[in-house]
Amino acid sequence: MKNISPDIKKFIKLPDVKKRVIKLSDKTIKTTQTANLFLADVGDFFLFLFRTTIEAFSREFEFQEFLRQCYQIGNKTLPLISVTGIVIGLVLTIQSRPVLVDFGAVSMLPGMVAVSIIREMGPVVTGLICAGRIGSGMGAELGSMKVTEQIDAMEVSSTNPIRFLVVTRVLAATLMIPLLVLYADALGIMGSWAGANIKGDVPFVLFFSQAFRYIGFMDLLPAVIKTFFFGAAIGFVGCYKGYTAGRGTESVGKAATSAVVLSSLLVIIIDLIAVQITDML
Amino acid sequence: MTNMVITETVTPENIKIEKEVIKIDNLRKGFDNEGILKNLSLKLFDGENLVVLGKSGSGKSVLIKCIVRLLTPDQGTINVFGENVNGLNNNDLADMRKKIGFLFQSGALYDSMTIKQNLEFPLRRIHKNLSRKEIDKKVEETLENVGLADTLNKMPSQLSGGMRKRASLARTIVVDPMIMLYDEPTTGLDPVTSDEISSLINDIQKKYKTSSIVITHDIECARATADRIIMLDDGEVYMEGTIKDFEKSADALISSFFKKQK
Ligand SMILES: Nc1ncnc2c1ncn2[C@@H]1O[C@H](COP(=O)(O)OP(=O)(O)O)[C@@H](O)[C@H]1O
Ligand SMILES: [Mg+2]
Numbered sequence: 001m002k003n004i005s006p007d008i009k010k011f012i013k014l015p016d017v018k019k020r021v022i023k024l025s026d027k028t029i030k031t032t033q034t035a036n037l038f039l040a041d042v043g044d045f046f047l048f049l050f051r052t053t054i055e056a057f058s059r060e061f062e063f064q065e066f067l068r069q070c071y072q073i074g075n076k077t078l079p080l081i082s083v084t085g086i087v088i089g090l091v092l093t094i095q096s097r098p099v100l101v102d103f104g105a106v107s108m109l110p111g112m113v114a115v116s117i118i119r120e121m122g123p124v125v126t127g128l129i130c131a132g133r134i135g136s137g138m139g140a141e142l143g144s145m146k147v148t149e150q151i152d153a154m155e156v157s158s159t160n161p162i163r164f165l166v167v168t169r170v171l172a173a174t175l176m177i178p179l180l181v182l183y184a185d186a187l188g189i190m191g192s193w194a195g196a197n198i199k200g201d202v203p204f205v206l207f208f209s210q211a212f213r214y215i216g217f218m219d220l221l222p223a224v225i226k227t228f229f230f231g232a233a234i235g236f237v238g239c240y241k242g243y244t245a246g247r248g249t250e251s252v253g254k255a256a257t258s259a260v261v262l263s264s265l266l267v268i269i270i271d272l273i274a275v276q277i278t279d280m281l
Numbered sequence: 282m283t284n285m286v287i288t289e290t291v292t293p294e295n296i297k298i299e300k301e302v303i304k305i306d307n308l309r310k311g312f313d314n315e316g317i318l319k320n321l322s323l324k325l326f327d328g329e330n331l332v333v334l335g336k337s338g339s340g341k342s343v344l345i346k347c348i349v350r351l352l353t354p355d356q357g358t359i360n361v362f363g364e365n366v367n368g369l370n371n372n373d374l375a376d377m378r379k380k381i382g383f384l385f386q387s388g389a390l391y392d393s394m395t396i397k398q399n400l401e402f403p404l405r406r407i408h409k410n411l412s413r414k415e416i417d418k419k420v421e422e423t424l425e426n427v428g429l430a431d432t433l434n435k436m437p438s439q440l441s442g443g444m445r446k447r448a449s450l451a452r453t454i455v456v457d458p459m460i461m462l463y464d465e466p467t468t469g470l471d472p473v474t475s476d477e478i479s480s481l482i483n484d485i486q487k488k489y490k491t492s493s494i495v496i497t498h499d500i501e502c503a504r505a506t507a508d509r510i511i512m513l514d515d516g517e518v519y520m521e522g523t524i525k526d527f528e529k530s531a532d533a534l535i536s537s538f539f540k541k542q543k
Contacts (some may be wrong), residue, residue, distance in 0.1 A: 148387045148389055150392070157456070
């Protein structure tokens, strides 16, 4: 398009309006092309999702690879999640305490902190950490397997790479991330207890009975359910970005980065949807 | 071996040599409106080493990836053992792939597995009824054949380039393929290691009675391994013959290809 318009301008003296029309049509074509590419990407995404789902229900399940992935997910994220969990509990407690003191409601401190950790902070922060750590890890791993022809090698040696690489990783993330969230929740409440002990002396048992008085089944259940979706989204996006990486080495880095961006975004969006649904119940 | 084809006496062996295991007709394959392979036909005969020469980017890798259907041709047919590759359903395709060994250009060793696990991986999946003991024995034997007996428990990243090539060669032959496809087996290796790989290719041909396509732009490797050579240019077969035919050729493209590497 760029080549054509200057030529036309040379031969015919176009009035301003016409020039603008040409510019506009140029722009329209470009936008359409971008939109087409975007739609093609979306199409690829759902096609990949479809293939993965079909393979997930195949009879041959790569159990060993699944276990290896579960171990790797835990191994990669446990230290970071432990520290973050404790700090969140600690900080939430220290920050909320003065306000509650002003209202004369310090006795509600454990319950309030526990509810916000279990309903929101635990799942979302763990989800985002996993998006960064696991999403990028899977994106980079599968991306480099793609670029160095390892996925092709698998395919020619009677192994379905989607079944072996993708299904196992998605399922491992779907199982492990809820567990990691529960672990982060537990540490968060411990951290909160530690925070409460900075000013004043609160016995452990008292703190916990206070905390759990405010937590109902309906706090826990939706929070746990959404973490399964976090896990599935993180695992799937990481695999999708890695598996569909381009051909050069630089596409490995791209796959990892865009896996983090998209999976973090999905965690936030799923959280938003989950909150809306829980609110309606 | 090519000599035997030319001196056509009618003995049973000669007839067997002429049997074609791969037959490609009018293959066409492109990406993004750009033709890479344009009208390519070739045959691979039973027991021979066919070397395919061509500049980089001329579509050599695309050609052999079409043979195992890692890529689907736009037009043309590919027959392997008389069966049209693109007409196969998934099960038949898997069966067909079991007969073909593919040595990837980058080696494609699985970097999360040890060398032993790398070899076990295809072996377990292709020969499903082997016992633990048989698998171990086969893996050790094959590694010994390529001179890597002591790397059993090493990771691919711990090996040198030449050792990695040999390890991936071992992974390819461990399942006893009938056809071998080598994608630039000596590229990026020093001359000594290249020669070792070339003689390994010849050993494999003799020992396992394979028919092979060796893709390369390394003339020394072609010299060492070729029964017959095909040169690709612009998506078509440019010239076909023995190494002698090529060395004698006065054609500008061919002689520049051969001179540069002397
Ligand atoms: N999967 C692919 N997608 C797009 N282009 C490809 C793909 N595979 C190969 N090509 C292109 O086809 C051409 C030939 O590639 P290739 O067969 O790898 O060359 P070579 O002869 O060096 O092995 C190159 O220009 C490459 O960019
Ligand atoms: Mg190549």
